[in-house]
Amino acid sequence: MKSQPDTRRTPAVRLPRGAAAVGALCLALSACGSGDDTAPDIAAEDVAAALAEGGEITVWAWEPTLDRVAEEFEAEHPGVTVNVENVGTGDEQYTALQNALSAGSGLPDVAHIEYFALGQFTIAGNLVDLAPLGAAELEGDYTPGPWGAVQGEEGAIHGLPMDSGPIALFYNQDVFDEHGVRVPATWDEYVEVARELQEADPDVYVAADNGDAGATTTFVWQAGGQPYRVEGEDVTIDFTDEGTARFTDTWQQLIDEDLLLPVTAWSDEWYQALGDGSVATLVTGAWMGLNLEAGVPDGAGSWRVAPPPAWDEGDASSAESGGSALAVPVGAENQALAYAFIEYANAGDGVQHRLDQGAFPATVADLESPEFLSAESAYFGGQTVNEVYADSAANVREGWHYLPYQAHANSLFNDTVGQAYVSDTTLAEGLTAWQDASVRYGQDQGFTVTTGD
Amino acid sequence: MGTPTPTRTSRPRRRTAPSPLRPPRPRLRSRRGGSPAHPRRSAALTLVTGLALLYSLVPLAWLIINATKSQQSLLTSFGLWFGSDFALFDNIAATLAYDDGVFVRWLLNTVLYVVAGAGGATLLAMLGGYALAKFEFPGRRAVFALVLGAAAVPGTALAVPTFLMFSQMGLTNTPWAVIVPSLISPFGLYLMWVFAAQAVPKELLEAARIDGSGEIRTFFTVALPLLAPGTATVLLFTMVATWNNYFLPLIMIRDPDWFPLTLGLNAWNAQAATIGGEPVFHLVITGSLLTVIPLIAAFLLLQRYWRSGLTAGSLKG
Numbered sequence: 001m002k003s004q005p006d007t008r009r010t011p012a013v014r015l016p017r018g019a020a021a022v023g024a025l026c027l028a029l030s031a032c033g034s035g036d037d038t039a040p041d042i043a044a045e046d047v048a049a050a051l052a053e054g055g056e057i058t059v060w061a062w063e064p065t066l067d068r069v070a071e072e073f074e075a076e077h078p079g080v081t082v083n084v085e086n087v088g089t090g091d092e093q094y095t096a097l098q099n100a101l102s103a104g105s106g107l108p109d110v111a112h113i114e115y116f117a118l119g120q121f122t123i124a125g126n127l128v129d130l131a132p133l134g135a136a137e138l139e140g141d142y143t144p145g146p147w148g149a150v151q152g153e154e155g156a157i158h159g160l161p162m163d164s165g166p167i168a169l170f171y172n173q174d175v176f177d178e179h180g181v182r183v184p185a186t187w188d189e190y191v192e193v194a195r196e197l198q199e200a201d202p203d204v205y206v207a208a209d210n211g212d213a214g215a216t217t218t219f220v221w222q223a224g225g226q227p228y229r230v231e232g233e234d235v236t237i238d239f240t241d242e243g244t245a246r247f248t249d250t251w252q253q254l255i256d257e258d259l260l261l262p263v264t265a266w267s268d269e270w271y272q273a274l275g276d277g278s279v280a281t282l283v284t285g286a287w288m289g290l291n292l293e294a295g296v297p298d299g300a301g302s303w304r305v306a307p308p309p310a311w312d313e314g315d316a317s318s319a320e321s322g323g324s325a326l327a328v329p330v331g332a333e334n335q336a337l338a339y340a341f342i343e344y345a346n347a348g349d350g351v352q353h354r355l356d357q358g359a360f361p362a363t364v365a366d367l368e369s370p371e372f373l374s375a376e377s378a379y380f381g382g383q384t385v386n387e388v389y390a391d392s393a394a395n396v397r398e399g400w401h402y403l404p405y406q407a408h409a410n411s412l413f414n415d416t417v418g419q420a421y422v423s424d425t426t427l428a429e430g431l432t433a434w435q436d437a438s439v440r441y442g443q444d445q446g447f448t449v450t451t452g453d
Numbered sequence: 454m455g456t457p458t459p460t461r462t463s464r465p466r467r468r469t470a471p472s473p474l475r476p477p478r479p480r481l482r483s484r485r486g487g488s489p490a491h492p493r494r495s496a497a498l499t500l501v502t503g504l505a506l507l508y509s510l511v512p513l514a515w516l517i518i519n520a521t522k523s524q525q526s527l528l529t530s531f532g533l534w535f536g537s538d539f540a541l542f543d544n545i546a547a548t549l550a551y552d553d554g555v556f557v558r559w560l561l562n563t564v565l566y567v568v569a570g571a572g573g574a575t576l577l578a579m580l581g582g583y584a585l586a587k588f589e590f591p592g593r594r595a596v597f598a599l600v601l602g603a604a605a606v607p608g609t610a611l612a613v614p615t616f617l618m619f620s621q622m623g624l625t626n627t628p629w630a631v632i633v634p635s636l637i638s639p640f641g642l643y644l645m646w647v648f649a650a651q652a653v654p655k656e657l658l659e660a661a662r663i664d665g666s667g668e669i670r671t672f673f674t675v676a677l678p679l680l681a682p683g684t685a686t687v688l689l690f691t692m693v694a695t696w697n698n699y700f701l702p703l704i705m706i707r708d709p710d711w712f713p714l715t716l717g718l719n720a721w722n723a724q725a726a727t728i729g730g731e732p733v734f735h736l737v738i739t740g741s742l743l744t745v746i747p748l749i750a751a752f753l754l755l756q757r758y759w760r761s762g763l764t765a766g767s768l769k770g
Contacts, residue, residue, distance in 0.1 A: 060707070062727055087707040088716075089723035096707055099613070103620030106707070163728065266726035268734050272528040287728040295725065295732040297525065322728070359728065 038125050038156065040328075042336050044134045047343075050336035054079025057337050060097065061112035061326070062089045063162065065357040069350040073341055076349075082341060090114065091407055094121075097329065101126050107329050109338035113159060114324040115149035116214070119230065119404035121327070122158045128328040129156040133339045138347050145320040145396035146362040150327075153232065159327030160346040161362035163354075165285025165320050166392035167218060167308045170292065173381070174302040175204060175280045183306050187250045190281075190309045194259035197280055205261035206254070208270055208279045211421040213413035214321060215265075215284065219247045221400050222319035223311045227435070228401045229452075235403060237438050238452035239431040246311055248427040255420060255427065262421065271295050283308055285321035286389035290358045293379045300378070305385040307392060318392040319400070323362065360389065367393055405445060409438045513745075520544060520742040524735040544739040551721075551736055558710060559717035560743075563696060565628060566713055570635025571691035578638050578691075579684050582645025583676055587658060600646075603639035609700060616704050630705035631713070635695050641687040648683030649676070685758035689751065696748055714744045 054077070059066065061084055070082035085108070087096050094117055100106045101124075113121065121127050135157040139147065146161035171183060179200035184190040194206035209215070220227060225243025229236040254260050261279055263269045273279040275296045282288060292303055308318055326342045328335050344350045351363055355372070366372050367390045376382045403409050416437055417430035425433075435451060442449035511533075518535055519527060523543070526536030548556050585596060619630045653676050661671045699715040706712060709720065718740050725732035 062723070062730075064724075064727070064730055085707060086709055086720060088703070088720065089727055092703065092723075095704065099616050099704055100620075102613075103617050103625070105620050105623070106625050268528065268725075271725070271732060271734075275528045290728060291730070294730070296528075298529070 038122075038127060038129045038158075038330055040128050040130075040133060040335050040339075043132055046336045047133055047340050050334070051077050051080065051340050055334050055337050056081040056083070057109035057334050057341060059084045059110040059112070059326075059341065060087045060093055060108040061110070062086045062093065063112055063324070063359075065354040065359045066112075066345065068357065069345045069353050070341075072353055073344050073350065076344075077340075080337065090117075094407060097121070101329060101331070104331060107331050107333070109328065109332040109334050110326050110342060111329055112162070112324055113327050114322065115146065115161075115320070116217075116402045116406040116410070118149060118158055118325065118327070119402055120407055121329075122152050122156075123233065123404035126330055127158040128330055128332070128335055129158065130160065130328065130339060130342070131155055131157045133336075134343065135160060135339075138343075141347055141364060142362050143364055143367060143393045143396065144398050145393065145400075146323055146325070148398060148400070149320075149323070149402075150325050159325030160342050161323065161325050162346050163287065163323050163360050164362040164393060165287050165322035165360070166318055166389055166396055167222065167283055167321050168286055168288075168385075168388050168392055169306040169308050170282040170284070170288055171304055171306060172277055172280045172299065172302050173304045175277045179204070181280075183304075184309050185307075186313050187246075187309045187311055191250060191253050191259070193281075194254055195257065198257075198259055203278050205273075205279055206259055206281055207283070208261040208263040208265065208273055209254075209421070210262050210264045211414065211418035212265055213410035213417070216247070216413070216417060217402075218285075218319050218321040219251070219283075220244050221397060222308065222317060223247045224317065224397060226399065226401070228403050230401045230404060233404075233447050235442055235447050235449045236452045237403070237435050237442075237449060239428075239435045240452075244431065245428075248431065252420075252427050260421075275299060277302075285323070286360045286392065287322065289377065289380070289385055289389075290360070293358075301381050304380055304383055305388045307388060316391070316395045317397050318395040320396055403438065403442070404447065405442060408441060409434075412437045412441065516738060516742050516745070519735075520739045522735060524733065527735050527738070540735070541739070544735055545743065548736045548739045548743065551733065555709065555717065556714075556740055556743075559712050559714045562628070562711055563713040563715075563744075566631050566635065566698070566702075567692055567695045569628075569632045571688065571695040573632070573636045574638040574641055574691045574695075575684060575688040577636060578641035578645045578687050579680060581642045582647075582683075583649045583653070583672065583680065585642075585646045586649035587653065587655070587676075600639050600643055603637075604643060612700060612704055615701075619705065625705050626707050626711070628711055631698070631702050631711075634701055635691075635698070638687070638691050638694075641691055644687055644690075645680070645683055648686075649680060652679045652683060682758050685755045689755045692751055693748060696744075714740070718744065 057080075059070065059082060066084050070084045073082055074080055087093050087108075093112065097108070097111055097113075100108075113127075118127075129152070136155065138157075138160065142161050143164060143166075145166070146164045150157055150159045150161055152158050169183070175181075175197070176183065179197055181193050181196050181200075182189075184193045190206065197204045197206055217227075220239075220243055223243040223246040225239075225241050225245075225247065227237060227239045227241065227244055229238075261273055263273055263279075270279075274282070274292070275298045289305065292299060296303075307316065310316065326346055328338045328342070332338055345354070347363065351361055351366060355361060355366060361367060361372075367386075373387050373390060374384055375386055377385045413434060416434035417427065419425040419433070420427040420430040439449045439451060515533060518533060521539050521541040521544070522530060522536040523538055523540040526538050526540075530536035585593060615634055616625065619625050619633075624630045624633070657675060657679075658671060661675050666674070697715060698713065699719070702711075702713050702716050706716065709717070712720070718737055721733050721740065722737045724730040725734065
């Protein structure tokens with residue numbers, strides 16, 4: 001568990017080195033192998049027919065709420081069988097998917113893919129365009145961040161958003177009260193809070209951070225940076241814009257003054273630090289609420305949620321951290337039924353079943369429903385936390401792109417930006433190194449990559 | 454058969470301890486020097502060995518200590534000492550019951566992969582090594598080069614080609630995809646070859662042939678017992694390799710019902726980092742402990758043969 005996860009989970013680098021190599025090789029294979037023929041052979045009418053006729057589909061997903069969705073779906077459509085298989089989390093699943101795509105056999109009908117990894121599959125033409133099947137009509141149903149993530153070129157829709165991760169500030173009210181610290185509204189105040197906490201008690205840190213690709217890109221996104229621009233196979237990577245600089249200036253202070261607890265996210269030490277009060281805040285996706293409840297039961301009643309710190313006073317701009325979609329791989333056997341299931345899970349009745357289990361939606365109707373917004377969270381001291389999350393979701397900055405090979409780029413993070421956390425390298429230098437390494441890798445893969453200047 | 458068994462009958466000739474009649478050596482020398490019976494001590498060496506021992510035992514100690522803690526106390530207590538509660542038996546029960554008892558299924562899968570894969574690999578290595586060591590045939594050198602070359606190729610480099618090949622044959626996501634590649638052990642073959650060349654004297658085989666024994670009977674009655682220590686060693690190596698194999702099943706197996714323990718425990722561990730996933734570190738730790746126990750047992754069981762195998766050569770005249 002030395003390696004570091006992207007914000008929401010799973011680390012490219014938690015796999016043995018070889019696994020990353022396999023992923024890379026397959027990316028190259030599929031990028032040169034497949035054409036652009038992602039249009040389905042079927043149309044919206046076939047979806048209804050397939051439901052009536054019945055059949056069997058396989059879903060590769062690690063999302064725990066989908067089991068129940070599958071049961072409900074089967075109950076509603078007798079004759080339909082849905083096999084939800086957890087073939088691994090994140091990159092492990094993508095490796096399996098890439099392998100199956102390269103082999104042309106053993107493909108699932110539905111695959112769970114995080115937003116940051118979608119590009120890797122869409123650029124190679126591996127995902128069925130769901131627009132003709134009815135996805136085009138769902139445009140207004142989703143918040144802008146997740147919808148932007150699943151959109152391709154020329155109106156293609158590569159998947160339906162399953163969840164989203166508008167960021168929020170999670171903080172330990174008890175620790176704040178004990179040391180007389182106020183909830184920071186801006187990132188400058190956040191740095192102040194970090195100093196005050198350390199002064200009051202050297203064992204208390206404002207946050208745990210060991211360098212994390214997902215969190216870094218999320219903060220840059222929130223600060224208005226746009227390091228990645230993608231048009232087809234033309235990619236621009238530029239970590240020198242103003243937004244990125246705002247992030248590095250702030251975070252460099254935290255690193256220089258040793259205000260961050262050097263613990264890797266998602267490790268047992270991390271859960272431990274969140275539980276015993278030595279880490280006082282987390283700025284991350286809304287889904288974290290559920291993880292705090294499950295992973296830090298001792299923190300019940302101590303934790304609260306606030307809007308993420310602003311880069312400018314009064315600016316409510318937000319960003320997404322994590323989130324994922326369900327997609328249909330090209331070559332899947334039962335595409336009509338696959339789409340029917342995806343629509344049920346991510347736009348239809350399935351959404352409610354997922355919400356009942358604590359998932360965080362990407363659908364506007366649910367994010368605006370009074371029932372959802374007014375739900376009081378016992379864990380967060382009776383706070384109506386969904387209001388905070390929903391506000392953040394509505395304020396996500398538009399126009400963000402991930403790289404078509406973000407999963408691999410994230411695996412380069414440790415050796416580049418990660419150095420800023422353990423050596424004299426500055427964050428800005430680390431980001432430049434990351435940029436260069438990402439450019440080189442992209443060029444090797446056949447992309448036209450420039451640094452924008 | 455009347456074959457001499459020098460290892461059993463010949464008594465070890467031990468040099469007697471220095472006779473008291475001998476004049477005492479100068480003090481300084483006797484302190485610094487040493488004899489086979491009284492090896493001298495080196496503080497530095499003891500320290501280094503002690504550190505190495507500590508280094509290898511601490512993780513095991515950590516594993517055992519933390520397997521006694523509940524998830525809650527795991528996160529609130531010091532890592533290298535016991536927590537407030539003793540939950541080892543609860544943890545074991547929970548590990549075996551979690552997810553409809555899938556741990557037991559993973560354990561059985563692993564046993565299957567080890568028995569079929571490692572057992573088969575050992576058998577093949579033994580037969581192949583014996584044949585290469587004791588029979589002259591054209592192409593022997595080529596096989597030698599091939600085996601050495603194969604031992605040098607890391608398994609990870611072969612992963613994708615192997616996957617594509619098995620996929621073409623429709624064998625991915627079946628136990629065969631794990632068992633068949635495990636059958637090939639270039640290192641095991643090499644080891645058996647070298648061992649057979651040393652441990653089975655040519656004269657013995659010739660004597661058997663002259664007595665009218667066929668090759669197959671000679672192999673089973675004469676060679677096989679002599680090959681036992683080498684076989685135990687290869688079995689141990691292939692067992693450990695198959696038991697711990699992570700990468701091969703990772704790319705071959707999708708269906709959690711066919712996971713070996715390595716993949717299954719990793720899946721439980723990854724759960725802590727997914728949305729709404731329940732962190733079950735206590736089960737992962739207890740599961741890991743349960744996973745290493747059979748390996749330790751195998752080591753204790755097989756090391757006797759292994760050791761006698763290592764000494765066999767030195768006693769033979």
